[in-house]
Every structure is written in C-alpha cells, then in structure tokens.
Amino acid sequence: MTRPARLxxxxxxxxxxxxxxxxxxxxxxxxxxxxxxxxxxxxxxIVASPRHADVLTVSGPVTRQMREALQTTAAAVGEPRTVxxxxxxxxxxxxxxxxxxxxxxxxxxxxxxxxxxGCPPSPSAILEALRGLMR
Ligand code: SF4
Numbered sequence: 001m002t003r004p005a006r007l008x009x010x011x012x013x014x015x016x017x018x019x020x021x022x023x024x025x026x027x028x029x030x031x032x033x034x035x036x037x038x039x040x041x042x043x044x045x046i047v048a049s050p051r052h053a054d055v056l057t058v059s060g061p062v063t064r065q066m067r068e069a070l071q072t073t074a075a076a077v078g079e080p081r082t083v084x085x086x087x088x089x090x091x092x093x094x095x096x097x098x099x100x101x102x103x104x105x106x107x108x109x110x111x112x113x114x115x116x117x118g119c120p121p122s123p124s125a126i127l128e129a130l131r132g133l134m135r
Pocket of ligand 1: 020021022024025059060086087088090094118
C-alpha cells in the first residue's frame with residue numbers, strides 16, 4: 001500500500017533488495033548518494049534496516065533463491081509501505097524470466113506501486129521517481 005505523500009514530504013528512507021540483479025541497477029542506485037546526484041539533499045537516503053524504511057526498492061527478476069528473502073524483508077517494512085521495482089528485470093522483462101532459477105519480476109511476489117523502467121534506469125530517472133513519491 002502506498003503511503004500518503006504528506007507523510008513523505010521531507011524524508012524518504014529507502015531499503016533496497018537485490019533480487020537477482022546483474023548489479024547494473026545497483027550501480028545506478030549507489031550513484032544516488034554520490035556528489036553529482038546527492039539524493040540526501042532532498043531527504044532521500046538508503047537505509048540498512050527495512051524497519052527504518054518507507055520505501056522498498058527491488059531490482060532483478062526475483063530469483064527462486066531470493067523470493068523468500070524479499071518476502072521477509074517486505075514484511076519487515078512498516079505498513080503502509082511503498083514497493084518500487086527498479087529496472088526492466090524487476091518488471092518481468094529479464095532475458096531469463098521464466099527459467100528454472102529466475103522469476104518473472106517483482107509483481108509475481110509483491111504488488112509494486114511504481115516501476116522505474118530501463119536497463120538500467122539512470123540515476124536521474126531513479127531520483128526523479130523517488131522524488132515523485134514525496135510530492
Ligand atoms: S534491468 Fe538491466 S541492469 Fe538492471 S538487473 Fe536487469 S539486466 Fe541488469
């Protein structure tokens with residue numbers, strides 16, 4: 001369930017789960033905190049604990065090995081929570097989707113509230129999408 005924007009106006013704490021990504025999406029997410037994109041100036045930060053998070057971002061197709069870990073992490077994020085799928089794999093467009101090890105995206109495990117397309121999406125696209133949750 002999406003949080004009302006008024007609760008997220010000044011700060012957005014993000015917990016990220018790599019659910020079988022190639023790490024391309026993680027490189028772009030990590031760039032949010034560098035001096036060029038500096039997401040912290042908008043009150044956006046990446047946190048280690050899901051219990052401190054408002055938003056759960058997920059990349060990768062959700063592999064069989066990561067399915068339970070994703071569900072456990074999502075359950076640890078307080079309700080109402082916002083789930084954002086990052087990258088084309090997370091939207092079910094992984095080249096290996098449907099194989100024995102790869103799932104078919106986040107929506108097969110958790111309903112996502114927002115999808116950020118791209119392979120990988122640029123840091124500015126990710127930043128803009130996260131800022132959109134605060135408006
Ligand atoms: S969307 Fe592209 S960059 Fe992101 S995990 Fe999939 S293949 Fe890698």
